[in-house]
Amino acid sequence: MEKGIINWVDGLKAIFFGLCAVFTLIVFVFMFTPLANVLARPLVMKPDVKKSDIIIVMGGGAYPNGVLGEASGERFLTGLLLYKEGLAPRLFFAGGSISDVSKKIVKTISKSDDSGAIDAVESALMLDIAKKLGISGDALHADVSSTNTHANLLAAKAYMEKNNLKTCLIVTSPTHMYRSWRVSEKIGLDCGSAPVKDYTGYVNSAIDRLELSWKIFWEYAALALYRAYGYI
Secondary structure (H helix, E strand, O other), X not given: OHHHHHHHHHHHHHHHHXXXXXXXXXXXXXHXXXXXXXXXXXXXXXXXXXXXXXXXXXXXXXXXXXXXXXXXXXXXXXXXXXHHOOOOOOEEEEOOEOOOHHHHHHHHHOOOOOHHHOOEOHHHHHHHHHHHOOOOHHXXXXXXXXXXXXXXXXXXXXXXXXXXXXXXXXXXXXXXXXXXXXXXXXXXXXXXXXXXXXXXXXXXXXXXXXXXXXXXXXXXXXXXXXXXXXXX
């Protein structure tokens, strides 16, 4: 019996080390080959920028000390430039951030949009910065309670209906554009795509490719989940 236990433990060790080797190999492939760049391509949409009633800037994370994350920063800047170019008379900033990845995954899977889980409200930060840059508060609105793409766009729809706005532009990151646009289409919004300029083809350092691969994994997983929930 003791020998059987030893063999069982040895078998578990072999499986564990085998899985570690496979995981390490996969990480190295994503870091040192253009696989992440290739997998990003189906997620990237061509811009469809046209004059609209409102620009919806999707939140992309912020830090608890009030600093916008990289994704939020690039989306905010893109939305601001579109507004300054006269593409729409209003800006809508969407959502808040859940910084804990495991909590965010649980909330996404459970379809929860509990605003109490928010660690930082990037939409409020964007609104405050926009005001400080001289944009009238009458042209701005921040949704401070939604925590995911589907809820962000439902909040935007409610705001548009309340203010009799018919058309919109969605501003978000290149890899997030497809899911956002599909959700907007599903809930009946007439939105054009206004993604941040696509940079996925230029990501070539090992660390940046690893970061891109995580974004891509998240998007494909979210697309599968959103299809299952009927969000797209």
